[in-house]
Amino acid sequence: MLQGLLIAAIVIGGLYLAQEVLLPLAVAILLSFVLTPPMLVLQRIKVPRVLAVVVVVAVAFSILGGLGWLISHEATKLAGNLPSYRWTLSQKIDLVRETTAESQVLKKAGDVLAELESQLDKPAEVEGTKPGQVEVTEEDAEREPIPVEIRVPEPTGLDLYRSIAGKVLPPLMTAGIVLLFVVFILLEREDLRDRIIRLFGGSDLQRATSTMNEAAKRLSGYFLRQVLVNAAYGIFIGIALGAVGMPSPVAWGILAMMMRFVPYVGSYIAAAIPVLIAAAIDPGWSLVLIVIALFVVGEFTMGQIVEPLVYGRGTGVTPVAVIVSQVFWTWLWGPVGLIIATPITVCLAVLGRHVQGLSFFDVLLGDRPALSPAQGFYRHALIGDAANATYKAELALKDQSLLTYLDDVALGGLGIAERDLARGALEDEQTEQIAETVAEILENLDEYEPKRWFSRLRRHLEMVGAEPAKDDEPVDEPETEDAQVVDSKDFRPGWSVDTPVLCIAGRNGLDKAAALTLGRALEKRGLKASVLGPDTLSPGMIESLSETKAKLVCLSYLGFGGGPVEIRYMVRRLRRILPDGTMILVAYWNQENEGEAEAERKLLDVVNADGYANTLHEAVRFCEDAATKKPPSGSEESAQANAAPKTVPAA
Structure with missing residues (x-):
């Protein structure tokens, strides 16, 4: 510093x-x-x-x-004409002074200041003299003022040239x-x-x-x-x-x-x-x-x-x-x-x-944001500023779907929080506060419907003169993702219960915040979901899941924590407790480090869950397919459709 x-x-x-x-x-x-x-x-x-x-x-x-x-x-030329403007300007000044409501106040204040100044300029009074009287001695009376005359010598030619050169050179x-x-x-x-x-x-x-x-x-x-x-x-x-x-x-x-x-x-x-x-x-x-x-x-x-x-x-x-x-x-x-x-x-x-x-x-x-949208989301959640985070989200939702915003910004910010937690920079109280703030943000966005006509017009104006998009490039249509709502008539048997999906946090409040984003995304698409905290998986409470009516349980993890072994152990316990036919999805939301791809593949091999997702898009797609897709008619799976749901391949 x-x-x-x-x-x-x-x-x-x-x-x-x-x-x-x-x-x-x-x-x-x-x-x-x-x-x-x-x-x-x-x-x-x-x-x-x-x-x-x-x-x-x-x-x-x-x-x-x-x-x-x-x-x-x-x-x-203007300087030569200034004297002719003096009278008009003085008349305007007098007019303004006369018509100003505070002119009398200003005049009195000016008179008082003038009197004070005159008193300060008076010489000090000598003891025994009357106020305002100055003592004059005989010596002062005999003195006469000496006249002083200041004469400036006529400038020579060299002085004139030097003066001009000093200004021009x-x-x-x-x-x-x-x-x-x-x-x-x-x-x-x-x-x-x-x-x-x-x-x-x-x-x-x-x-x-x-x-x-x-x-x-x-x-x-x-x-x-x-x-x-x-x-x-x-x-x-x-x-x-x-x-x-x-x-x-x-x-x-x-x-x-x-x-x-x-x-x-x-x-x-x-x-x-x-x-x-x-x-x-x-x-x-x-x-x-x-x-x-x-x-x-x-x-x-x-x-x-x-x-x-x-x-x-x-x-x-x-x-x-x-x-x-x-x-x-x-x-x-x-x-x-x-x-x-x-x-x-x-x-x-x-x-x-x-x-x-x-x-x-x-x-x-530069005018570019100092923090990325994900970093800004994390900062607001960290200090509990749900109002400003909601405002930023509403601005973002004018140009993108809610699902994309939650996937890129909300889960991205929670991923940053997870890395801070892993290195010991976050306390448990802070993770709970982040979860509460995320829940408040999602609740604020529940009834928000962005007016996208203005953003469409703006994007159209920004694209004027730009190179046309190639045929294989996707066209951003923010409203298409949120508009796809699953019809309850297309649900598979048993999926018409009150909460067909349970989203359970794996370890801490950050995992619960991620589970909340998935639950909000599923409800937006017509699939009701319930979000439970990590204490649900504790030895004393996990047995309560044996009576659940849910058809799918999603385990939410923002990091490996104890590694694939811990997650495999949890999936195995849930298999023994959950009713038959209940599917298990493992959602591992860490998208930042590309070097963890090999670890993710190992996780798929050892966890033995029904599905796996590391983005919100994949998790929502898995849930929709599990709720609506039916096996071909006449097949063995079709005959068993009412007995047990089809296991959807990992995403």
């Missing part, structure tokens, strides 16, 4: 001290991402690399220089450094990429090359689209403000374009000065309202309509990361850091998503 904080402090200190070099380098890298696509287009039409770099850099810096000149020109030097960096980054693009690949992915060259190419392509496309969208927004603002009679509309359009690189609030910050100017030039308030409406409508149109169509699913950065990056880079590098903060953050997030050595940036900045 201390080592990480020390490294972070060193990095931040280096960024601050070296900002004179790093700031132009950062701007140059972002410009190179924007200029790479047009440079590649020129190279595809057989333009030499050096000439292509010269052309795109010359055009880009000409545009930037032109925008800078326009801003300077419009600002100078730093921006020109920064622009020159940026220009130099951009040219060399574009010229040495391949070599720089190879070095980065070697630095972060030398052990897997193929993967590092493909991910680096994809990251560069995504960043170049994103930054180019961002520049075009912001430029369109600036053009709209400039034209609209010019149409309503605002002075210097070009300057406001350029300001709006630049400030829109600051997300959420940049457009409204850019609107502050035009709104103030509108209040100064218009005796009424109509122009002010029009200017505000133009900025609001323009930002809403760009943010809610244009950007989703251009960017797709977003920038890939969380809103919190954007806000924190704005504060951090502004504090570090000033106003320029405010403008380039979002592009830098997006760049780091994309690199973290594609470059393994920078994956921590994806965790800190």
